[in-house]
Amino acid sequence: MVRAPYFDKNGVKKGAWSQEEDDKLREHIEKYGLWNWREIPKFAGLSRCGKSCRLRWMNYLRPDVKHGNYTKEEEDLILRLHEKHGNKWSKIAATLPGRTDNEVKNYWHAHLKKRTVKNQNTLVLKEKCSGSTSESEGSQTNKEMEAKTVVSYTPSNLILESTPLSPETSCSELSNLSTDFAPKLPVSAGTNWNNIAEDVLSSVPTFDESIGDFWTEPFVAGSASDQDNFPGLSFYQEEPFVSYYDDGMDFYYEMMQELPGNN
DNA sequence: AAGCCTTCCAACCGCAGCTCC
DNA sequence: GGGAGCTGCGGTTGGAAGGCT
Incomplete structure (x- = not known):
């Protein structure tokens, strides 16, 4: 391999x-x-x-890298974030402690891509059967539409959305990771x-x-x-600690804010 | 049993973005 | 401002492993 x-x-x-x-x-x-x-x-x-x-x-x-054994929650999170951000693997990986962008990307292509394609085909079929949805949903806001689309990917999203994480908890977890x-x-x-x-x-x-x-x-x-x-000497003395997740923190917090129940 | 095909993960490559001078 | 050096990201590929015929 x-x-x-x-x-x-x-x-x-x-x-x-x-x-x-x-x-x-x-x-x-x-x-x-x-x-x-x-x-x-x-x-x-x-x-x-x-x-x-x-x-x-x-x-x-x-x-702090973990391998294999993606949980249902991780899968759902990847699906949701991919729907929102597209192929921004580093962004997605930043919200999954222990997962790397490469691994998330591979997992997506190996396991999740098929599922979304399948679901999208199902959606298209449903739309064709029930007629255009744009008229019936014309009064909905973009955010509502987006949320509806995401939820339609997989029923297990309901599990994730029913267990929102508090920003405090999430950030502290990530903070630990960055200093672990x-x-x-x-x-x-x-x-x-x-x-x-x-x-x-x-x-x-x-x-x-x-x-x-x-x-x-x-x-x-x-x-x-x-x-x-x-070359390392001056660096060590000036910047002794390296954080792997600094960039992801703001995004993670931002994402948690957007989860249902956190507004 | 043997050859072919598919899956999937580690690793490579090119390029964009950032920082420093 | 712009060029050089460095870092990180995302797409792509190589190939082992397992499944299929």
Whole structure:
């Protein structure tokens, strides 16, 4: 189910991640945090491009990511949000703690898309049988119409709508998520950053330089100047915590406000 | 049993948006 | 203002696994 690992012409490894690579990346991020995706593979001793590392971390290695077993509530929420926002997977995923945009997107295409297509066909058939609905519903507001359409997707929406979450509860849950994985940063008065940098660099292999954009550029063993300017150091001291859900919070609150019973 | 087909998830790719200089 | 560097998003693809004929 995964692509066979291979090295491209630049010496950058592609395809499936090995356990060893996962361990290296996880260990590095847990130790030093997230600071610069292009540099991380270099310092973690990985033959991957930064983009690949980011994807692997975000979609698989992150400690708060859960896999498989979507609940009925999650399915319904995805359906509702997709109806409202379209293919804005990151927006949708932001409201599903532990789910990634990639996973939501895959789940949609694998399981939910068929259902909505089926339901839409059913709706069209019903409309054709009962005539145009625009006249009979002409007095309804757009919001009412939208709500009606969403509910028509699946009867189980009723379950979700009958159990509205309070914004306070939801936000605090998400807030916990955003801090659950605060990188274990070795920030202390006695921290010797140069030692850390040398430590990290000790296992770095060497690859040929090549041209390419930010993401495809292969990691290159750091030069002496790289070691002197370990890029993560200033970041750690200025911004020690990284939140994965900051952007989703406002949206989540906004969405909860719009749930029936919260107006 | 063997070959073909379908499903579905991990990973890749291109590009838009943001920030900094 | 605009160019470079970086990040994140969404569409697409590769291919293993399981089902079907």
